[in-house]
Amino acid sequence: MERTQLGRKFYELGLELGRAGTVAIGSGGGTLARALARTAGCAAALAGGEVRFHDGTCAACGAWLAEHYGFSAALFVRQEGSRVECWLQGGQDGHFTETAAAGSGPACTGEWDLLAGADCAWAACRAGEYQGELGPACAQGPAALTLALERLGYQVTARPLPGAPLFESDREGSVLRIRTGGGAVVLPGADALAGLADYARRPQAVPAFQPGEDGRTQS
Numbered sequence: 001m002e003r004t005q006l007g008r009k010f011y012e013l014g015l016e017l018g019r020a021g022t023v024a025i026g027s028g029g030g031t032l033a034r035a036l037a038r039t040a041g042c043a044a045a046l047a048g049g050e051v052r053f054h055d056g057t058c059a060a061c062g063a064w065l066a067e068h069y070g071f072s073a074a075l076f077v078r079q080e081g082s083r084v085e086c087w088l089q090g091g092q093d094g095h096f097t098e099t100a101a102a103g104s105g106p107a108c109t110g111e112w113d114l115l116a117g118a119d120c121a122w123a124a125c126r127a128g129e130y131q132g133e134l135g136p137a138c139a140q141g142p143a144a145l146t147l148a149l150e151r152l153g154y155q156v157t158a159r160p161l162p163g164a165p166l167f168e169s170d171r172e173g174s175v176l177r178i179r180t181g182g183g184a185v186v187l188p189g190a191d192a193l194a195g196l197a198d199y200a201r202r203p204q205a206v207p208a209f210q211p212g213e214d215g216r217t218q219s
Contacts (some may be wrong), residue, residue: 007039014040018047021072024065026054029079037077059087123147126193131200141169148193152200
């Protein structure tokens with residue numbers, strides 16, 4: 001069976017498992033097995049089920065997890081070359097084997113992985129070096145906006161403060177606007193954090209304090 005056909009079959013299987021409740025899903029042997037396991041898991045979640053991916057290395061481990069935690073089913077996918085085997089406990093109990101057609105291409109897929117710490121990396125790359133004590137500021141936008149402001153040297157608050165700049169980004173971090181006593185200005189840049197980094201390197205980004213009604217008000 002060709003890889004995309006296998007994917008459809010595992011998607012349909014996942015839909016059935018999702019309707020039954022919670023399912024434990026694991027895989028071993030290669031990227032095709034991982035992709036098929038994730039395909040089934042995504043379908044199960046779309047069907048309203050709870051999916052628990054696990055790092056157990058065999059079908060028996062997944063079956064134990066399902067029994068121990070009271071899950072409705074356990075699915076484990078094993079790949080050896082172009083051969084794919086699947087064990088299913090609960091629901092449609094049993095073991096069945098599928099073979100990916102050798103003529104359809106290599107028995108592997110592109111990698112599907114998680115890049116952890118993306119917000120921190122984005123903020124660190126865009127913000128660059130510490131610019132010194134830049135004073136208080138308020139951030140409204142993605143979490144990375146706060147991280148970048150803190151890296152640059154701002155003391156970030158959750159609520160606007162009198163005299164402190166307010167940095168506002170759209171939810172997807174594309175555009176950044178700064179609000180000060182002089183009004184609102186859109187900061188140019190490839191994205192919100194690029195605009196912030198450019199602004200922080202300008203002389204006006206360094207806070208200047210002047211006496212005000214409350215004693216110290218940032219201008």
